[in-house]
Amino acid sequence: xxxxxxxxxxxxxxxxxxxxxxxxxxxxxLVITLNGETIKKIEPHLGYIxxxxxxxxxxxxxxxxxxxxxxxxxLSSHINNHGCALLVEKGLQIEVPPRAQVIxxxxxxxxxxxxxxxxxxxxxxxxxxxxxxxxxxxxRELINDIMEETCGARLxxxxxxxxxxxxxxxxxxxxxxxxxxxxxxKKLPEYDELVTGNTIFKARTQGIGYLSKxxxxxxxxxxxxxxxxxxxxxxxxxxxxxxxxxxxxxxxxHTGCDTYSRYLVRMIEIRESISILEQLVDNIPEGDYQxxxxxxxxxxxxxxxxRVETAxxxxxxxxxxxGGTTPYRIKFRSPGFSNLCALDHMxxxxxxxxxxxxxxxxxxxxxxxxx
Amino acid sequence: MFLKEYISDVAGALKSLFIxxxxxxxxxxHHKEIITEQYPDNRATLVxxxxxRGEVVMTHNENNEHRCTGCTACELACPNGTIKIVTKFDxxxxxxxxxxxxxxxxxxxxCTMCNLCIQACPTDAIKMAQTFEHSVYDRSLLTKVLNKPxxxxxxxxx
Numbered sequence: 079x080x081x082x083x084x085x086x087x088x089x090x091x092x093x094x095x096x097x098x099x100x101x102x103x104x105x106x107x108l109v110i111t112l113n114g115e116t117i118k119k120i121e122p123h124l125g126y127i128x129x130x131x132x133x134x135x136x137x138x139x140x141x142x143x144x145x146x147x148x149x150x151x152x153l154s155s156h157i158n159n160h161g162c163a164l165l166v167e168k169g170l171q172i173e174v175p176p177r178a179q180v181i182x183x184x185x186x187x188x189x190x191x192x193x194x195x196x197x198x199x200x201x202x203x204x205x206x207x208x209x210x211x212x213x214x215x216x217x218r219e220l221i222n223d224i225m226e227e228t229c230g231a232r233l234x235x236x237x238x239x240x241x242x243x244x245x246x247x248x249x250x251x252x253x254x255x256x257x258x259x260x261x262x263x264k265k266l267p268e269y270d271e272l273v274t275g276n277t278i279f280k281a282r283t284q285g286i287g288y289l290s291k292x293x294x295x296x297x298x299x300x301x302x303x304x305x306x307x308x309x310x311x312x313x314x315x316x317x318x319x320x321x322x323x324x325x326x327x328x329x330x331x332h333t334g335c336d337t338y339s340r341y342l343v344r345m346i347e348i349r350e351s352i353s354i355l356e357q358l359v360d361n362i363p364e365g366d367y368q369x370x371x372x373x374x375x376x377x378x379x380x381x382x383x384x385r386v387e388t389a390x391x392x393x394x395x396x397x398x399x400x401g402g403t404t405p406y407r408i409k410f411r412s413p414g415f416s417n418l419c420a421l422d423h424m425x426x427x428x429x430x431x432x433x434x435x436x437x438x439x440x441x442x443x444x445x446x447x448x449x
Numbered sequence: 450m451f452l453k454e455y456i457s458d459v460a461g462a463l464k465s466l467f468i469x470x471x472x473x474x475x476x477x478x479h480h481k482e483i484i485t486e487q488y489p490d491n492r493a494t495l496v497x498x499x500x501x502r503g504e505v506v507m508t509h510n511e512n513n514e515h516r517c518t519g520c521t522a523c524e525l526a527c528p529n530g531t532i533k534i535v536t537k538f539d540x541x542x543x544x545x546x547x548x549x550x551x552x553x554x555x556x557x558x559x560c561t562m563c564n565l566c567i568q569a570c571p572t573d574a575i576k577m578a579q580t581f582e583h584s585v586y587d588r589s590l591l592t593k594v595l596n597k598p599x600x601x602x603x604x605x606x607x
Contacts, residue, residue: 230502230577231502272472
């Protein structure tokens with residue numbers, strides 16, 4: 079392991095990017111071996127914000143542990159909570175009322191849109207464009223307002239509980255969602271004007287960070303990053319949960335395998351999520367928003383696994399239960415960690431300036447990698 | 450052939466830059482579409498939604514009575530040990546001992562605003578307040594006693 083700045087015996091330069099570096103979006107530490115400007119090797123170092131969430135969960139009950147997952151991938155915290163709630167429901171065989179299912183999907187898709195929009199701004203900022211970041215926050219703020227009104231918090235919602243959702247939707251919810259759909263249809267062409275067709279952006283992303291289909295599968299890359307390499311991996315389509323099978327939406331795929339196609343996949347995914355919102359926002363069934371559950375939840379003895387599609391890829395929740403009120407062991411298969419593993423492969427032989435673009439296109443959220 | 454491609458590349462590049470700059474120029478000249486709010490200048494007009502989770506407070510009525518029976522359901526529901534309830538034994542009019550809350554200690558510095566205590570409370574004694582400016586100069590100021598001094602349990606709450 080190479081620890082310090084210097085040169086190797088072959089005369090290659092070793093530099094550290096991070097842990098305090100604006101391009102890494104957090105405290106990711108990359109040790110880069112450079113031959114001139116060409117990257118020979120990237121070694122990510124983790125552990126700067128390790129909070130031992132998995133170990134913490136072992137001392138929390140099945141109602142309590144859900145809130146910790148909001149702190150993993152904070153940009154898709156709703157979907158993380160959803161995965162945990164699904165696991166408890168699977169273990170206890172709780173039927174979720176149809177109203178709660180629809181509210182959950184609506185919230186998930188709003189989270190996905192907000193996450194992709196923020197990523198769009200951050201990606202453009204990584205490549206030197208400052209304006210898109212503010213445009214992105216304008217729309218994201220509207221979605222955060224919806225979350226604040228219905229869930230009570232803007233980022234770490236903790237709205238999904240075993241058996242349904244914590245509270246019924248706010249009376250303004252449907253009107254607000256329709257407003258945001260209208261706003262997004264008006265503003266998404268602006269996004270394309272600013273970034274998608276921009277020559278500088280295209281020149282810096284096209285043909286860079288090639289990840290073939292085989293490599294994407296072997297590194298375990300999931301989510302939009304893998305779908306841009308032609309891997310069909312959308313959990314919403316392959317292993318539908320919570321009534322996604324009844325909805326009409328496309329799994330966005332691309333075969334460009336480069337940074338630009340990863341960008342395009344996410345931009346089309348925003349539109350797919352909007353179409354899901356349109357299908358559901360007027361069709362929220364009446365009924366309970368939460369199934370009746372016991373005060374103390376005890377999962378039967380055994381192993382349980384559920385997976386959900388977060389904005390970054392597949393989140394797997396694995397629980398070993400010994401029949402008590404707390405899990406014996408919890409493991410989260412977070413999408414960010416596997417996506418980061420492919421970074422070394424994708425950047426070999428590329429220029430150091432492109433490393434930021436490739437890393438940005440993977441949509442890394444560091445607390446998700448380093449739980 | 451090479452020259453023709455080169456010129457069309459340059460023309461395409463200039464066109465795409467112009468499209469982007471047009472959008473930027475549009476917002477530069479349309480000040481009404483700016484949505485930034487000037488915090489803290491807008492404190493007087495800032496309205497937070499009623500469900501916003503700022504901190505846990507205990508509701509008291511005009512007779513300085515609360516609804517907390519000291520059942521510790523919130524203490525058990527809390528994932529972080531934020532709430533500590535100190536109970537005492539009151540002697541009521543008939544001379545019987547009755548458990549009552551002495552101190553409802555709330556550690557704001559440990560709280561993650563997950564709303565689980567509010568959900569667990571069987572008597573709706575606590576609720577979330579819409580405050581959000583929690584900065585203080587000393588950490589000990591964040592440990593609060595939620596029941597007011599000399600407050601009593603409201604009649605009829607079991």
